[in-house]
Amino acid sequence: MTTIGKPTDSELEILNILWSKGPSTVRDVHEVLEKNKEAGYTTTLKLMQIMHEKKLLNRDASSKSHIYTANVSQEKTQGQLVKRFIDNVFSGSASQLVMQALGNHKTNKAELDEIKRYLKEIEKKNK
Amino acid sequence: MTTIGKPTDSELEILNILWSKGPSTVRDVHEVLEKNKEAGYTTTLKLMQIMHEKKLLNRDASSKSHIYTANVSQEKTQGQLVKRFIDNVFSGSASQLVMQALGNHKTNKAELDEIKRYLKEIEKKNK
DNA sequence: TTTTATTTACGAAAATATTCGTACGTTTGT
DNA sequence: ACAAACGTACGAATATTTTCGTAAATAAAA
The missing domain is CATH 1.10.10.10 (Winged helix-like DNA-binding domain superfamily/Winged helix DNA-binding domain)
Structure with a gap:
């Protein structure tokens, strides 16, 4: 690759x-x-x-x-950028980034619900 | 300012x-x-x-x-960087960033719990 | 056909970020 | 006192990114 x-x-x-x-x-x-x-x-x-x-x-x-x-996919590129950003700015801690993002940006209810749904999915997979 | x-x-x-x-x-x-x-x-x-x-x-x-x-606070600086990053990479959608961050980075249970706790706090405030 | 507009190719200027050598002063050890 | 080590200041070389002018080719319009 x-x-x-x-x-x-x-x-x-x-x-x-x-x-x-x-x-x-x-x-x-x-x-x-x-x-x-x-x-x-x-x-x-x-x-x-x-x-x-x-x-x-x-x-x-x-x-x-x-x-x-x-010639590069949006998802893959975003993924690479996010990874680098987390490393540079949050010493590799994704959860810190998440909380910073949720805290400052006034996230609305629909968005929050979507995130919660997403979290549940992840937890299901982790079992 | x-x-x-x-x-x-x-x-x-x-x-x-x-x-x-x-x-x-x-x-x-x-x-x-x-x-x-x-x-x-x-x-x-x-x-x-x-x-x-x-x-x-x-x-x-x-x-x-x-x-x-x-001479700049960590929190404030991170906040500015996150905002710019969300604008540049996710057209302003914080939740998209969050899901991308959670999806690719194998987040462990402790981190997920912390995030859930944080989400509840936000919801409480939004009421 | 002749002119006008559109487009690519290309080189180089301008702006910004990074790296390093060197000079010079101050401290430390002998 | 003298030399070696350490630190700052500063200019300049590199590297990278962004911008733009100009020339040549093609297409469209007159």
Whole structure:
């Protein structure tokens, strides 16, 4: 298994767009990015080219406007990022992260219920 | 209130040491760092000097070996990092982060119990 | 066809983070 | 007093990430 380096913040923004919108051109992605921040078109282009070199993205170059797709799964990437984050910030303690996340973010009832359901599932499996 | 920029990974390593060991000299910190990775002494020194400039650290320069302490609280810093992380990686959904964290990290029973207790507390407050 | 717009490729500047060498002062040991 | 060890200050080299200008190719419009 080849371990892919941590995507940078900018790369993650692009991955998020591709995960949510599916196959997209540079312009598609750029238009979404522009909603939230100033950015030049060639900047987005360059980033996506680099991500393609790094195998973070696939591209179909058969038409003039190349079409990019994420080449890493959202779940797996999130998992890697969470693991690293827990190690860096909470010395490896997942429960500390969980409590910090629940404490500061005013979580609503629906979310809490979902988490409780999830906890029960885990406990069932652990038996 | 002055918002302090996100500490880099290296800075976070140093903060973690200071949070756990309390007031320390550069050498103290450096010896801990060395256990986990190659690092030159002046590199650690420089980092801590920069962190002092940025007001991340306090220092007492009254003795020859300056004594540094963290100038940001662990809880608050972790909170800021968690918030940013949730925004960047989970589009603001704390519960998604929680489930991802619980799912991948094989959490043991003691930790799960602690989390359940914590959930109950939150629910009580929300009433 | 000629011009205009769109897109890729590419190099390099700018910004940020990390690492280290060296000078110089202070303390410690001989 | 002298040398060795230790510590800070500081500039600069590296590395990494982000940004953008410009040229060349292709497509679309006039």
